[in-house]
Amino acid sequence: MNKLNKRSYFFDNGICFECQQCGVCCTGNPGTIYVDKSELSSIAKFLKIHVADFKEKYLYPFKNSYSIREHPDGRCFFYKDMCKIYSIRPGQCSSYPFWFTNLRSEKKWKSVSKECRGIGQGHLHSKKKILKVVQTTFP
Numbered sequence: 001m002n003k004l005n006k007r008s009y010f011f012d013n014g015i016c017f018e019c020q021q022c023g024v025c026c027t028g029n030p031g032t033i034y035v036d037k038s039e040l041s042s043i044a045k046f047l048k049i050h051v052a053d054f055k056e057k058y059l060y061p062f063k064n065s066y067s068i069r070e071h072p073d074g075r076c077f078f079y080k081d082m083c084k085i086y087s088i089r090p091g092q093c094s095s096y097p098f099w100f101t102n103l104r105s106e107k108k109w110k111s112v113s114k115e116c117r118g119i120g121q122g123h124l125h126s127k128k129k130i131l132k133v134v135q136t137t138f139p
């Protein structure tokens with residue numbers, strides 16, 4: 001972590017971000033929506049269903065845990081006008097857009113910024129905080 005913090009990045013001065021709940025990252029091209037094993041029970045509890053029913057109805061096996069199913073058009077099963085599990089959404093969702101794949105270059109970040117309305121809004125996320133998110137969440 002210290003080694004990473006010492007390096008220079010295009011976001012050395014931090015990045016302003018606050019999710020606008022526009023849904024762009026919850027819709028569009030199909031993809032995986034990773035749910036860590038540690039997140040299963042809290043989301044099931046929020047939905048007021050048993051973990052077994054949550055898995056069967058909304059998830060499919062992925063890597064060492066599960067991914068949320070999507071509609072044929074790529075929309076997350078839990079997205080309709082807004083995220084239905086926003087307050088308890090998986091780490092993959094809450095860490096967006098601070099993903100390694102998005103931050104690996106300034107060019108890539110600029111293209112993500114054109115889609116995500118939250119970038120440039122809200123409070124400043126420090127380089128240290130961004131690097132912590134990158135290192136502790138999937139993907």
Ligand code: SF4
Pocket residue numbers: 018019020021022023024025026096097115116117118119
């Ligand atoms: S694209 Fe950005 S602003 Fe829109 S829901 Fe996703 S994180 Fe929030």
